[in-house]
Amino acid sequence: MSETDPPLRQQMTDAMETIRQQIERLREGPTIGEALDDRSVIADLEAEYEALKSARADVAPNER
Numbered sequence: 001m002s003e004t005d006p007p008l009r010q011q012m013t014d015a016m017e018t019i020r021q022q023i024e025r026l027r028e029g030p031t032i033g034e035a036l037d038d039r040s041v042i043a044d045l046e047a048e049y050e051a052l053k054s055a056r057a058d059v060a061p062n063e064r
Helices: 008-028 039-057
Strands: none
Touching: 008 039
């Protein structure tokens, strides 16, 4: 990681926001075609979100 990269905690927060947006889109359902069963994908994303949230709690605010 270079000195210009954001702190690890910020990177984790950004990743969590990306996952949250993905979950939201999946819950909204498709805009074209038939509905898909995305429950397992949503469950995997929720697990990843919670893992990041837990790990982020152990990271100092400015840790690189």
